[in-house]
Amino acid sequence: MTTLTKQQQDPAARAGLPKAGKTARRSLTNRLGDLKVALFFIFPAMIGFVLFYLVPTIRGVYLSFTEYSILGDPTWIGIKNYTAMLGDELFWNAMGVTVQYVGLNIGFQTLIALGLALLMHRVAKSTFIRGALLLPFLVANVIVALLWFWMLDYQMGIVNEIISWMGLPRIAFFGSEQWAIPTIAAVNVWRHMGYTALLLFAGLQSIPNHVYEVASLDGASPTRTFWSITMPLLRPVMVLVLVVTVIGSFQVFDTVAVTTAGGPVNASRVIQMYIYQKAFGESDFGYASALSVILFLILALVAFVQMKFLKGNESDLD
């Protein structure tokens, strides 16, 4: 019986052979044909890629070696923009302010988001709660900034009302040098914590259940389970989330632009605000380009270090 069926199959296979040969021959011509079709399909995206990604990247690097005030032509000045940066106090101030912002923002955001993700994972999986926590992320930065600008107002803001009820002195959140950056960081933590929590939550869900079951059989405490299982297995997701959020928060602009515009004095002039002011306030496009090259290099370095140091590509599950 089995031999019969095999024999029955054989002719079918033999019948298929010439067909396979035909497709093999056709695939060679298909290759060229596909190239033509592919060029057609990729053409619009290619325009966008070349005009708005590739050329500007090259031009940005070129402009950073020039003096360019938009009125005349750019003049090549070598690395003068970069050497000028070394003695530019406002640049170092902007760097310091930005790093301070990123540290505060990422520190609190990651801790709170991790807490929220664990809560979502263990207690409240409902889409409604996840949606509620995501809400601030979906609303424009500008709207979030204006909302908190009102709530943190020195005279009439609800937060200062509560502070004064508690008998404490009011705080000029956006108006004082030591509070401006922590305030902006807090506002953005509020906006992003639900989003980051959702990313980490997705990571938590991908940790297989049996790992936890084994741990509980071994009598591991919840704390032990968290540090020995959850955190190591969450690491690849955590690295990705950190890379994305650190890179994002280095480029903070909208909130600063709407609330403090870099003030008071220079207290909240983050690097992107400084680039914006150099280019569009002082028409110094060469210097502004050099600043954005430095920002680009910092971001690339941050991503590289994070990936390497935390071994982001490897998963302990494999």
Add this chain to the structure above:
Amino acid sequence: MSTSTLTRKKSVNNNSSHRNSVKKPVNWRRVGAWALVAIAVAVTVAPFLWMLRTALSSNASLASNAGNLLPADFSLGAFKRVLGMQTPEEAIAEGGSGAAINFWLYLRNSVIFASVTTAGQVFFSAMAAYAFSRLRWPGRNAVFGLFLATMMVPPIFTALPNFLMIKNLGLLNTFAGMTLPFLFMTPFAIFFLRQFFLSMSREVEEAAMLDGAKHLRIFFQIVLPNAAAPLATLALLTFIGQWNEYFWPLLVGQDESVRVLTVGLGVFKSQSPQGAPDWTGLMAATLVAAVPVLLLFIAFGKKVVNSIGFSGIK
């Protein structure tokens, strides 16, 4: 994955209900955890309620009732002012600053900017994703790698040269200048769609080929309809992102005729004199500007929430 989490949830529930029926101990851990969830939701939602409460107040009585939970001297004046249904005299009488926001114009501009960029970006990215996933051609992976690499370039870096190019083309303060950089692609959109296109079965496509269908027909009649869900998700995320975009429209769309809502709100805020900002008007304006996103979210919330995990991790 989803089934395993489901069963796990069920077993956890069973355990706790079982335990409750036997000894009824209060599970303080769980109560505490739910309290934390409640606090988190309250912290997230309360500011939006405060926005509404302020928008429904009148500026004149806001100062004397700063801490009152209900609207101070309930009034729809702020909304009327924002929607252009109040004369400057009335606005000033109500405690507004007299600064105007041309809401309907900015709304129209935002709709044009966000929908044109979304439609173009999703469609052209889908075309490119088709070439990167369903077609075989030499250099495919190299070109795709190049596209992906530009995901690393921060927007501020390309913004300056892009601004110069748009300016040189004479497209400042035009919708063309505002939409062009977003119109054709983003590396993320192509990457996102390519992942889905790769997972589609080839059989239907091959059957269509044997019937003599050309690539354009396959793209429009097989690939796009079968990828309706991911396309819709991407369109939704793109639209929300573009609706909220501030930096690029601030650079090239300053003119009143093309000014979008985000830029308009910034201008409205800076127009009010430092002494007496039009808080109720400002909150009414921000609330109304957020409405489209809120509506989209109410309609497609589940889709957005579930896609965040995908877009971040994959």
